[in-house]
Amino acid sequence: MVVGGGTAGWMCAAALSAAVPRTCEIVLIESEDIGTIGVGEATVPAIRFFNDQIGLDEAEMIRACEATFKLGIDFRGWGHKDNRYFHGFGDFGDHHEGISGYQIWRRLRDLGDDTPLDAYSLPTQMAYAGRFFPPNPDPRSPMHNYRYAFHFDASLYAAHLRKHCEARGVKRINARIGEVRLRPEDGFIDGVVLDDGRLETADFFIDCSGFRGLLIEGALKTGYTDWSHWLPVDRAWAVPTERTGSILPYTISQAHESGWQWRIPLQHRTGNGYVYSSRFVDDDAARDILTRNLDAPTLKDPFQVRFTTGHRNRFWSKNCVCVGLASGFIEPLESTSINFIQNVIVRFLEFYPTLNHAPVVEDQFNSLILSEYERVRDFIILHYRLNSRTDGELWRYCADMAIPDDLAARIALFRYGGRTIEHERDSFKSPSWISIFHGQGVVPQTYDHLADRIDADALKALAAKRRREIADIVPRLPAHDQFIAAHCASPAFLKRQPA
Numbered sequence: 001m002v003v004g005g006g007t008a009g010w011m012c013a014a015a016l017s018a019a020v021p022r023t024c025e026i027v028l029i030e031s032e033d034i035g036t037i038g039v040g041e042a043t044v045p046a047i048r049f050f051n052d053q054i055g056l057d058e059a060e061m062i063r064a065c066e067a068t069f070k071l072g073i074d075f076r077g078w079g080h081k082d083n084r085y086f087h088g089f090g091d092f093g094d095h096h097e098g099i100s101g102y103q104i105w106r107r108l109r110d111l112g113d114d115t116p117l118d119a120y121s122l123p124t125q126m127a128y129a130g131r132f133f134p135p136n137p138d139p140r141s142p143m144h145n146y147r148y149a150f151h152f153d154a155s156l157y158a159a160h161l162r163k164h165c166e167a168r169g170v171k172r173i174n175a176r177i178g179e180v181r182l183r184p185e186d187g188f189i190d191g192v193v194l195d196d197g198r199l200e201t202a203d204f205f206i207d208c209s210g211f212r213g214l215l216i217e218g219a220l221k222t223g224y225t226d227w228s229h230w231l232p233v234d235r236a237w238a239v240p241t242e243r244t245g246s247i248l249p250y251t252i253s254q255a256h257e258s259g260w261q262w263r264i265p266l267q268h269r270t271g272n273g274y275v276y277s278s279r280f281v282d283d284d285a286a287r288d289i290l291t292r293n294l295d296a297p298t299l300k301d302p303f304q305v306r307f308t309t310g311h312r313n314r315f316w317s318k319n320c321v322c323v324g325l326a327s328g329f330i331e332p333l334e335s336t337s338i339n340f341i342q343n344v345i346v347r348f349l350e351f352y353p354t355l356n357h358a359p360v361v362e363d364q365f366n367s368l369i370l371s372e373y374e375r376v377r378d379f380i381i382l383h384y385r386l387n388s389r390t391d392g393e394l395w396r397y398c399a400d401m402a403i404p405d406d407l408a409a410r411i412a413l414f415r416y417g418g419r420t421i422e423h424e425r426d427s428f429k430s431p432s433w434i435s436i437f438h439g440q441g442v443v444p445q446t447y448d449h450l451a452d453r454i455d456a457d458a459l460k461a462l463a464a465k466r467r468r469e470i471a472d473i474v475p476r477l478p479a480h481d482q483f484i485a486a487h488c489a490s491p492a493f494l495k496r497q498p499a
């Protein structure tokens with residue numbers, strides 16, 4: 001049984017309906033009265049794999065969810081007030097004889113070449129030119145070395161998944177759960193009591209009930225680990241605005257004095273929000289910052305969301321696994337939350353339970369999920385830690401705070417020789433870490449000396465070739481709007497297009 005019908009609940013139901021034995025009945029309970037959180041509209045490229053695995057047609061999904069393409073995030077004011085850099089979904093050129101494009105760039109810098117690193121990132125150049133085209137799967141193509149994600153309307157994505165799930169036999173119950181009943185003999189969940197008094201039982205429960213964690217916390221009392229000393233933002237104001245101008249193929253993250261503002265372009269509107277720390281700014285002032293920094297009229301009043309960054313102490317407890325906001329939350333700076341839903345589902349299927357509970361399975365699952373959560377946490381802390389802004393208490397606090405040992409070691413390693421550490425399941429690989437380090441001003445003392453293997457003139461020629469390819473390709477690609485209009489426009493998009 002899946003409890004909750006937000007993005008997490010419907011993603012779980014969709015994945016289960018595609019993967020578990022057909023004899024397993026999947027029931028999802030959600031309450032339309034309670035509703036969903038109403039934010040969560042930017043994704044990372046792995047979402048394409050998820051959609052593909054559950055059998056969604058991409059163009060159909062884009063049309064149904066008013067989605068647009070996302071090539072990365074444009075960070076403005078991060079590091080220092082006038083700074084701007086791009087975290088693109090791609091590498092800085094191909095590897096040559098095992099040497100990464102970044103290390104080639106770093107060595108060329110020692111040889112007196114001051115070409116900006118961004119010149120080697122195709123998604124960055126496409127994004128800044130407002131253009132979009134999908135990568136070419138052929139690794140010999142200069143168009144292959146990048147990926148893309150989506151911005152979508154979260155409620156439409158859940159509705160799209162619901163339609164998909166119901167067509168595959170998932171049973172949906174619209175009701176409020178008033179009580180979670182435990183088995184007296186072992187404390188496992190027996191069932192949930194609905195507001196009309198009905199008892200719904202199941203063998204296994206997936207808690208997707210949002211921040212309240214109805215089962216995992218409300219009934220099983222697993223406890224919560226608070227990480228807000230490392231990530232102090234804890235509230236957001238969110239507001240949609242009218243669509244304006246051409247649609248950018250990227251998210252904007254604009255840092256302000258006490259937090260940062262997102263701008264997520266969709267086909268029919270733009271999503272905006274200001275994420276801030278209540279320790280450093282009050283709610284009214286934060287709302288004011290958001291409304292003063294919008295580029296179009298609002299479509300409704302701003303609404304507030306509160307959260308505590310951290311995670312449940314157990315992601316799997318007895319016959320319950322928590323997914324989505326029920327499992328914890330790391331603020332939305334790199335759109336990691338929906339990606340984490342996907343990662344937890346994949347792990348759950350790898351550890352798919354039997355009716356005989358095996359604590360070893362539960363423990364192993366918990367330890368793997370926790371280490372994945374911690375690595376995402378460290379990636380987000382990195383953005384705050386590498387800053388020299390002095391105009392807000394938030395930034396001064398973050399520049400000085402103690403950070404996790406693993407992250408401190410990663411920063412030291414990069415500062416020395418531009419090296420990064422990758423784990424198999426990392427959501428953010430080396431090019432992402434490099435984008436943040438580089439974008440926020442860290443230039444390693446030295447480069448990987450394996451790069452000396454390639455003759456300096458050959459390196460210069462390789463780099464020049466890559467720059468020429470990008471300069472040739474980008475102006476010939478369609479504008480993002482044109483690509484949407486030709487392949488996956490929603491009726492709302494077409495209505496607004498100039499004739």
Ligand SMILES: Cc1cc2nc3c(=O)[nH]c(=O)nc-3n(C[C@H](O)[C@H](O)[C@H](O)COP(=O)(O)OP(=O)(O)OC[C@H]3O[C@@H](n4cnc5c(N)ncnc54)[C@H](O)[C@@H]3O)c2cc1C
Pocket residue numbers: 003004005006007008009029030031032034035036037038039040041042043154175176177178208209210211212214236238273305307323324325326332335336337338339
């Ligand atoms: C400010 C902010 C911005 C974010 N931006 C992003 C982003 O850009 N990208 C990203 O990946 N993620 C983002 N997230 C996270 C993202 O919103 C969530 O991961 C995603 O929406 C999943 O939410 P959910 O399904 O876990 O919870 P919810 O959407 O809260 O759904 C909970 C469900 O449980 C049901 N429910 C609760 N109690 C009961 C009950 N008693 N009886 C019956 N049903 C019940 C509700 O009706 C609802 O259906 C953001 C989060 C915040 C706070």
